[in-house]
Structure formats: C-alpha cells, structure tokens
Amino acid sequence: MSSHVSRVRSLYRKILLLHRMLPLHLKALGDQYVKEEFRRHKAVSPAEAKLFMKEWESYAAMMWEQAKSCLYNPDTEKMPFGASLSEEKLDLLSPEQIGQLHELMQEATKPKQQFEVSEDSGQKT
Numbered sequence: 001m002s003s004h005v006s007r008v009r010s011l012y013r014k015i016l017l018l019h020r021m022l023p024l025h026l027k028a029l030g031d032q033y034v035k036e037e038f039r040r041h042k043a044v045s046p047a048e049a050k051l052f053m054k055e056w057e058s059y060a061a062m063m064w065e066q067a068k069s070c071l072y073n074p075d076t077e078k079m080p081f082g083a084s085l086s087e088e089k090l091d092l093l094s095p096e097q098i099g100q101l102h103e104l105m106q107e108a109t110k111p112k113q114q115f116e117v118s119e120d121s122g123q124k125t
Contacts, residue, residue: 011056012038018063021070022081029107
C-alpha cells in the first residue's frame, strides 16, 4: 500500500474519531458528509489530492482543538463547532460545491427532532 493511501485512511479514521465529540445529530451528518467526500475524491489528480488533504487536515486540526476545549466544558450541546469560511476560500469553490455547502448548512442548522414522551393512559392502579 502506498504511503499516500495510508495517509488518506489515517486522516479519514481520525476525522470519524473526532466526530464522536459532536452532538449526535451533527455526528451523523458529519460522518455521512466525510464518507461521501472521501469517496468522491478517490480518483482525482495529484494537485487536487494535495489540496483535498490539506483542507481535511486543517479541518481535523480545528476539530482536535474544539475537542480539547470540550474536555473543559462537557456541555457539548452549547459548544460552537466548526468555523466560518473566509471569502478567499469561498471564491475557490465551484458552483456545485457552494450548493453542497448550502445543503450542509441547512441540515446542520435544522432544529433537532425531540422525542415526545406520552403517558400511558391504561395504567393499572
């Protein structure tokens, strides 16, 4: 196995591991997105692969920093996750990537579905 493939797999596993600190609804969304993106970029050019790895390594570093702060503040429901994209990075995105980003933002900002607990009216007394 080449060192590049090994590096990609290691980064992929690291990101999924870091997602464990996210609230459940964001973990599921993030895991799905990461899996799709890594699959989608399996056969890209070396230049694209280099940029892809750089961006995901940056993401993993940011998630690691946020994970460390979660150790000191275990209430992850109130912790902000992620980071804003700079205008320079947004300008580099294709229209398709901007559409994906918009869909991801909509999913991530949806209110969490709450479980409803109803009392059983047929209780024996």
